[in-house]
Amino acid sequence: MFDYETLKLIWWLLVGVLLIGFAIMDGHDMGVGTLLPILGKDDTDRRVMINSVAPHWDGNQVWFITGGGAIFAAWPFVYATAFSGMYWALLLVLFALFFRPVGFEYRSKLPNPAWRAAWDWGLFAGSAVPALVFGVAFGNLFLGVPFSLDDTMRSFYSGSFWALLNPFALLCGVVSLSLLGLQGATFLAHRTEGTLQLRAKLAVSVLAIVLLLAFSGAGVVVWRIDGYVIQSIPDVGGVINPLMKEVVRQPGAWFGNFQKLPILWSIPAIAYVGALLALLAVRAGKTLIAFVGSSLACLSVILTAGVALFPFILPSSAMPKASLTAWDATSSYVTLNVMLWVALIFTPIVLAYTSWAYHVMSGKVTREFIAANDKQLY
Amino acid sequence: MIDSAVVDLSRIQFAATALYHFIFVPLTLGLSWLLVAMESVHVLTGKEIYRDMTRFWGKLFGINFALGVTTGITMEFQFGTNWAYYSHYVGDIFGAPLAIEGLMAFFLESTMVGLFFFGWQRLSKPGHLLVTTLMALGANLSAALILIANGWMQDPVGSAFNPITMRMELTDFWALIFSHAAQAKFVHTVSAGYVTGSLFVLGISSWYLLKGSNIEFARRSFRIAAAFGLAGALSVIVLGDESGYAVSESQKSKLATIEAMWETEPAPAGFNLIASINEEQQSNNWAIRIPYALGLIATRSTTETLPGIREIRAENEARIKSGIEAVIALEAVRKEPQNAELMARFRSLEKDLGYGLLLKAYTEDVRQATPEMIRKAAHASVPPVSTLFWSFRLMVGLGLAMLALFALAFWSSARNNFQQKPWLLKWALFFIPAPWIACEAGWWVAEFGRQPWTVFGILPTHLSTSSLSVADLYGSLFGFVGFYTLLLVVEMYLMFKYARLGPAVLQPNKH
Structure with missing residues (x-):
């Protein structure tokens, strides 16, 4: 039905959709977890926050798991090279995530305050660390990752974990942390009431401003650094491997796609619109619109980064021609085609029952509700 | 050349994380259907006690489920972190069932598990039963897709080597999905889960009966577990035989x-x-x-x-x-x-x-x-013979002993005299660890028995690893084992605590 080149492009979009889905869905419960020690002044407050996402965090986390699976299936080169190269960064994310299922499930099983406080910090780490590391990882994509491929396509990573934590990447970490924090804050503003809601609204204002400053700052840095450009590549509609192309580095090259196709500037513009919408709507008491605004910011920030990098996925600073791109890091035609059908069939089904689950559990979570259902809730 | 210490440590880490994960998976697979059975009786008869049974066993289910999810996160990413060349070499095929698992099964299971716990007051009775059923279905579909992926490692069908990309590529999706090895393994493995879930309920119910507490609750739970467990134990043995037949076709060395x-x-x-x-x-x-x-x-x-x-x-x-x-x-x-x-x-x-x-x-x-x-x-x-020879016999021996236990338990519950047989109740109680030992032994037979290959006849294990250092691996191995052990201790503590509290934890002084 589609030719190979179109399929490669569609899969670039689909992985993007999964990452955006992750940011919007898992992003809001990670945002709530990040804000847990900041906004939750007592145990009941914290239980209100936790129970606002309790029925959904597990389903939302599957966006992350499926993202990993989809990258494996669609871009096996990326799955293999990125996760083994940035070994400790990924393990840090995994170890932090370990705290979430047990944190949610075990926290309120015992009344002991020390027990609960320990799991609260676990939930904070399980939310804030991944949110930060994802941005740091994206930042390093812009700088290039030091890996090479040998002629059997085995990848070798020559950097260190600490080199990932450079100032620009950390700035990108601030972007992702404030983005997911904003997502959590707008969600809390919508699902809570009273003083906790007031604190959540304040957090929305602060985080929206931090997000826009950090996002703008990252844009200025990207303008000044070297980007990557494909100089020559065989027919992108054919069967190729990453070593068959030539790549050069050029200052400002990450803005190339925007210069070629100025309509793309609307994508980063939506980030500003979304964040400002969240900020203004929450002040007007339109909390659902604030959540939509924040979700728009998630969408456009991720899409901005993707479009800037396109067609690069994982540029290599150590061996530029080994850079992984949407044209040469993909699966075979058969796999991309089969997986496209799987995605087309199941994604709407997933969205349907997820919406139903939110519909069933809709409404505000209150302090009275927690007190009345002490044993049944997290 | 690849450092053989890196290969050995990567294998130990994979074995440790997979075996830990598989402490929690079989109970989820089996207990989820038992919850469906209990809740169905509640919906059909309107009897309150079956709803309380669903909620109480559901609490224990939740304590176990949390660690299943925790240890499962690792499994989705560990092929990339530690088996990068494997991921490159066979990701075109192996990645597909993993991604489908996420989209088709894990989303369903994880979304429904939230409604299972928190939707009692917001859903109608049939609505909640539907949620429980979809949760069980999701968990079992998950197992199907993971075993399709594993089945392909055992018997790599529907694929061919591409010299340009230097990897195996999918040629026939349906051959991958309907591989004989995968189907036999799937039914064998989920049946093992049904036995695990049943023995868990049977053993704890027996303990209540021995103590003389929660009698009505325990009697009903015992009966359901005995029936489901007998079916599971028969199926695990028959399908184990089918699995053996599949192995004799594809892996004569393992047999x-x-x-x-x-x-x-x-x-x-x-x-x-x-x-x-x-x-x-x-x-x-x-x-x-x-x-x-x-x-x-x-x-x-x-x-x-x-x-x-x-x-x-x-x-x-x-x-x-x-x-x-x-x-x-x-x-x-x-x-x-x-x-x-x-x-x-x-x-x-x-x-x-x-x-x-x-x-x-x-x-x-x-x-x-x-x-x-x-x-x-x-x-x-x-592969080396002794450990495989004996772990296989351990698995089969325990399987037969569990079949005997469930047969007697089923017979006694049909004649309604199991409360007069303390020896049977004690057997069930002390046999609670048996299905776990059999499951882990079975994993060993399947995976160690495939050595020296990750993908049988295609890709040797020693070529499959990532380019990591020995220090990286010691660090991550100790990290995983330490973290998991700590969480396992917490889990066991809560499991024992809540099992001891019994159904009274829902509403005191009821049954």
């Missing part, structure tokens, strides 16, 4: 190893019940045998012979020699992918490519392989 069958015997071969194994001499010092049994089970015929370990090693030595030519032909065709003659030569040798790669454990350049290296590689092409 010969778990049977400690050194020599090819005239058909039908005898079955070694127990044996004293001598790996050095490639023979058994002595064995207690059942004549004809193995041949009949494994080939379902009286005339088909099964090759012994010595014969398999000799065959593999020939394939390794031919594999050297395949590796050389591959290198040539990769330099000139358009050369039809070179491609034709590679295709004619391709089936032994994996065997040629076995030599990479001994030499970087297979042209330099000495006869000694070839002999060593052929010897290592069959």
Whole structure:
């Protein structure tokens, strides 16, 4: 039905959709977890926050798991090279995530305050660390990752974990942390009431401003650094491997796609619109619109980064021609085609029952509700 | 060359994380259907006690489920972090069922689990039952897709090597999905989960009955678990046999190893019940045998012979020699992918490519392989016998003992006299760990029995790892084992605490 080149492009979009889905869905419960020690002044407050996402965090986390699976299936080169190269960064994310299922499930099983406080910090780490590391990882994509491929396509990573934590990447970490924090804050503003809601609204204002400053700052840095450009590549509609192309580095090259196709500037513009919408709507008491605004910011920030990098996925600073791109890091035609059908069939089904689950559990979570259902809730 | 310490540590880490994960998975698989059964009775009869049973066993389900999710996160990413070359070499095929698992099964299970716990007051009775059923369905579908992925590692169907991308690629999606190895493994594995869930409920209910607490609650739970467990135990054994039949088709080395069958015997071969194994001499010092049994089970015929370990090693030595030519032909065709003659030569040798790669454990350049290296590689092409032989017998022995337990429990619950049989109740209580031991032993048979391959006949284990350092691996291995152990201790503490509290934890002084 589609030719190979179109399929490669569609899969670039689909992985993007999964990452955006992750940011919007898992992003809001990670945002709530990040804000847990900041906004939750007592145990009941914290239980209100936790129970606002309790029925959904597990389903939302599957966006992350499926993202990993989809990258494996669609871009096996990326799955293999990125996760083994940035070994400790990924393990840090995994170890932090370990705290979430047990944190949610075990926290309120015992009344002991020390027990609960320990799991609260676990939930904070399980939310804030991944949110930060994802941005740091994206930042390093812009700088290039030091890996090479040998002629059997085995990848070798020559950097260190600490080199990932450079100032620009950390700035990108601030972007992702404030983005997911904003997502959590707008969600809390919508699902809570009273003083906790007031604190959540304040957090929305602060985080929206931090997000826009950090996002703008990252844009200025990207303008000044070297980007990557494909100089020559065989027919992108054919069967190729990453070593068959030539790549050069050029200052400002990450803005190339925007210069070629100025309509793309609307994508980063939506980030500003979304964040400002969240900020203004929450002040007007339109909390659902604030959540939509924040979700728009998630969408456009991720899409901005993707479009800037396109067609690069994982540029290599150590061996530029080994850079992984949407044209040469993909699966075979058969796999991309089969997986496209799987995605087309199941994604709407997933969205349907997820919406139903939110519909069933809709409404505000209150302090009275927690007190009345002490044993049944997290 | 790849540091063999990196390979060994990567294997230990994978085994540790997979075995830990599989402490929690079987209980989820089985208990979820038991919850469906209990809640169905509640919806059909309107009896409150069955709803309380669903909620109480559901609480224990939740305590277990949390660690299943925790340890499961690792599994989705560990192929990339620690088995990067494997991920590159077979990701085109292996990644697909993993991604489908997320989209089709894990989303369903995880979304419904939230509604299962928090939707009691917001859903109608049938609505909540539907949620519970979809949760169980999601969990079991998850297992199906993971075992399709694993089945392909055991019997790599529907795929071909692509010299340009230097990897295996999918050629037939439906062959992958409906692989005989995968189907047999799936039903065998989920049945093992049903047995685990049933014995968990049966054992804890027996404990209440022995103590004389929660009698009405425990009696009903005991009955449901006995019936479901008997069906599960029968299925696990019948489908285990099917799995063995599938293995005899695809992996003769695994079959010969778990049977400690050194020599090819005239058909039908005898079955070694127990044996004293001598790996050095490639023979058994002595064995207690059942004549004809193995041949009949494994080939379902009286005339088909099964090759012994010595014969398999000799065959593999020939394939390794031919594999050297395949590796050389591959290198040539990769330099000139358009050369039809070179491609034709590679295709004619391709089936032994994996065997040629076995030599990479001994030499970087297979042209330099000495006869000694070839002999060593052929010897290592069959895994060490003793641990497989005994772990298989441990699994089967426990399986049969559990079948006996469930048969007696079912018989007694039909005659309604199990409360008068403290020996049966004690048996059920002290047998709670049995299904876990059998499951882990089964994992060992399946995965260690496939060595020295990650993908049987295609990709050797020692080529499959990431380019990491020994220090990286020590760090992550201790991190995983330490973290998981800590969480397991917490989980066991809560599990014991809530099992002791019993259904009273829902509403005091009720049953």
